[in-house]
Amino acid sequence: MKLVAVTFLGCLLATAAVAVSDPGEMLPNRAQELRAEALGHQLRCLVCQNESVEDSNADLARDLRHIIRQRIVAGDSDRQVIDWMVARYGDFVRLRPPVNAMTLALWGAPGIALLAGVAAVLIARRRRPAAPAPLSDAEQQRLAELLKS
Amino acid sequence: MTPLQRRAFLLAPFGVAAVGGAAFWLLLNRMREGTYDPHGLPSMLIGKKLPRFSLPGLPPSQGFSNADIVGPALINFFASWCIPCVQEAPALMALKQQGTPIWGIAYKDKPDATAEFLQQNGDPYTRIAQDEPGTTAINFGLYGVPETYVVDKSGIVRWRWAGGLSDDIVRQSLDPLMQSLV
Numbered sequence: 001m002k003l004v005a006v007t008f009l010g011c012l013l014a015t016a017a018v019a020v021s022d023p024g025e026m027l028p029n030r031a032q033e034l035r036a037e038a039l040g041h042q043l044r045c046l047v048c049q050n051e052s053v054e055d056s057n058a059d060l061a062r063d064l065r066h067i068i069r070q071r072i073v074a075g076d077s078d079r080q081v082i083d084w085m086v087a088r089y090g091d092f093v094r095l096r097p098p099v100n101a102m103t104l105a106l107w108g109a110p111g112i113a114l115l116a117g118v119a120a121v122l123i124a125r126r127r128r129p130a131a132p133a134p135l136s137d138a139e140q141q142r143l144a145e146l147l148k149s
Numbered sequence: 150m151t152p153l154q155r156r157a158f159l160l161a162p163f164g165v166a167a168v169g170g171a172a173f174w175l176l177l178n179r180m181r182e183g184t185y186d187p188h189g190l191p192s193m194l195i196g197k198k199l200p201r202f203s204l205p206g207l208p209p210s211q212g213f214s215n216a217d218i219v220g221p222a223l224i225n226f227f228a229s230w231c232i233p234c235v236q237e238a239p240a241l242m243a244l245k246q247q248g249t250p251i252w253g254i255a256y257k258d259k260p261d262a263t264a265e266f267l268q269q270n271g272d273p274y275t276r277i278a279q280d281e282p283g284t285t286a287i288n289f290g291l292y293g294v295p296e297t298y299v300v301d302k303s304g305i306v307r308w309r310w311a312g313g314l315s316d317d318i319v320r321q322s323l324d325p326l327m328q329s330l331v
Contacts (some may be wrong), residue, residue, distance in 0.1 A: 046293075063282075064287070088288065089290050092190055
């Protein structure tokens with residue numbers, strides 16, 4: 001996948017130079033533009049896969065930003081815009097994946113890790129040897145002598 | 150803990166590491182063979198009808214719409230500026246030789262550049278349409294070029310390959326599928 005590698009490099013270089021904020025892309029209506037930006041931050045750029053559509057300089061991301069704005073102007077709700085993207089690119093396009101059978105392990109992982117940690121602590125405590133018996137009188141005396149000298 | 154249990158306890162991390170290593174090795178192997186792409190996305194179109202589109206042709210070819218495509222056929226998105234498209238050209242030409250209809254869609258390309266690309270690498274296409282704005286591609290869920298889709302007789306998408314087609318992929322996946330669709 002040389003193309004992917006090249007585009008990926010392109011993405012890196014591009015983001016190093018500027019965060020995307022081409023005034024020409026923005027909507028004149030401030031509230032709508034803010035909604036579009038918030039939505040863009042929730043959607044993954046399919047080319048530079050760890051960047052959001054709003055942050056990426058890839059061609060496809062620019063097209064998707066444009067579509068988000070078109071749909072907002074056309075009166076779509078945030079939900080409808082996200083659904084439009086998911087219908088084409090699947091749940092992967094959402095940077096915050098929904099909870100479903102596929103993502104159960106992902107969302108459950110922190111809980112599982114916590115349970116494992118608690119279990120490890122409990123086991124470690126149970127295994128700790130009993131505290132040693134208190135010193136006998138003779139031992140106390142000996143200790144006092146040693147400390148004095 | 151008996152000594153045996155203790156030994157099992159100490160060896161367990163090595164076992165986990167060995168299994169993980171084996172899995173990683175298999176994964177790398179599949180990446181090298183080209184049967185696994187870590188950036189690959191499943192297509193949302195599989196099992197669904199083609200998205201509606203109507204695109205202008207690249208002269209002298211007529212343009213086409215989703216309704217014009219008679220399956221089983223391939224739809225191939227390509228561009229003159231795309232390196233894997235050059236690499237997959239021989240595989241597409243071989244498919245054409247076998248009589249497989251391939252409908253080409255030039256993605257974000259200038260007509261002159263597309264024509265030159267076809268002159269240099271061969272023209273395997275039944276018809277060639279131009280998607281200069283790239284909107285049809287987005288309706289397909291395309292995220293790079295080349296991408297190849299298989300449509301069956303009833304216009305349902307059955308398969309998608311993102312990336313260049315190789316002889317291996319054609320032999321292992323595409324040929325058996327196309328035979329089953331005839």
